[in-house]
Amino acid sequence: MAANSTDPESESLSNDALYGALSQKRRRYALHYLKQRDETVTVQNLAEQVAAWENGKPIEELTSQERKRVYIALYQSHLSTMDGEGLVDYDDDEGTVELSESMQEIDLYLEVVPEQSVPWSLYYAGLTLANGVILALAWFDVRPFTMLPDLGWGAVVLVTFGVSAFAQFYYSRQMRIGDEGPPPELETSG
Secondary structure, eight states, X not given: OEEEESOGGGGGSOHHHHHHHHTSHHHHHHHHHHHHHOSOEEHHHHHHHHHHHHHTSOGGGOOHHHXXXXXXXXXXXXXXXXXXXXXXEEETTTTEEEEOHHHHTEEEEOOOOOTTSOOHHHHHHHHHHHHHHHHHHHHTTXXXXXXXXXXXXXXXXXXXXXXXXXXXXXXXXXXXXXXXXSOHHHHHHO
């Protein structure tokens, strides 16, 4: 998870609170929905959307039991805890919730790495190693690396890092909590 902030007030949110909220699927889904909406919502509407994501079906197809289970958990535990940690502003009397000002200023990214995939940090370490070997072989005039001038190999390195950076930018935009669609982990699993 990366948290980027431009507002010094958002520093008041502890990393423990953010990690704690993101470690629980229901809270993660709630934050995702609240960031999407960027307005006050009813606990009922929040619970319905979270239940829909949890059960992998449209809101219209949810059973009353599925709605109720999520509603009760949000009402009795999750929302008051997130309110106490400064993540949301929860009005128990009105039955409404919205992101806190501090939370509105934070962008949260999840790097969901499927079992058969490689994390970006490891990918870039490998890319650096591979490009370093290529440049060394070109520098020492090892065949077939003499077919391209040193500047050409420098361009190859630049292009590989540039393409990788754009790919990571595109991928990480899909992994931001609060963007359109379902939560990031549901997009990568489906």
